[in-house]
Each structure stands twice: as structure tokens, then as C-alpha cells.
Amino acid sequence: MEEKLVKEFEELMMNTKDTKVFNGMIIDYYKKHTKDTFEYPKDRYDELSKPGMHTWTMEDIVVFTLVDSELKDRVKLI
Numbered sequence: 001m002e003e004k005l006v007k008e009f010e011e012l013m014m015n016t017k018d019t020k021v022f023n024g025m026i027i028d029y030y031k032k033h034t035k036d037t038f039e040y041p042k043d044r045y046d047e048l049s050k051p052g053m054h055t056w057t058m059e060d061i062v063v064f065t066l067v068d069s070e071l072k073d074r075v076k077l078i
Contacts, residue, residue: 001058013058038063045063
């Protein structure tokens with residue numbers, strides 16, 4: 001994920017109080033950018049899926065948002 005996009009999403013997240021609204025913004029972005037996809041480490045995905053305290057990156061948040069949406073095919077777990 002490009003640093004510019006990470007910063008853009010971070011700014012949106014800081015200015016949005018509602019998680020559902022923020023997740024909707026992520027989904028809207030990826031609906032407009034149909035060629036953007038992710039290769040994401042399966043072991044990282046599995047670890048974050050387990051209960052407990054985790055340190056999340058913006059890429060993690062975006063991947064989980066996409067996987068939990070109709071855009072789950074944009075994420076390839078490797």
C-alpha cells in the first residue's frame with residue numbers, strides 16, 4: 001500500500017468518529033479503484049483474527065475491511 005494512501009486513510013480515520021462510516025469510505029475508494037488489489041500474508045491475517053491485543057497497521061485495517069465486504073476478492077492471502 002502506497003504511503004500516500006496510508007496517510008490519506010489515517011487522516012480520514014482521525015476525522016471520522018464512526019467505524020462503519022470509515023469502513024464505508026475504504027470500500028468506496030476500492031470500488032472506484034477497481035485494479036487495486038492486495039497480496040497479504042496469511043499468517044498475519046490468521047494472527048490478527050485471534051482474540052487478544054494486537055498492533056494494527058492501516059494496511060491491516062484496509063485488508064480486514066475488504067475481506068469483510070463484497071470486495072473480498074481484492075485480497076489474496078499468501
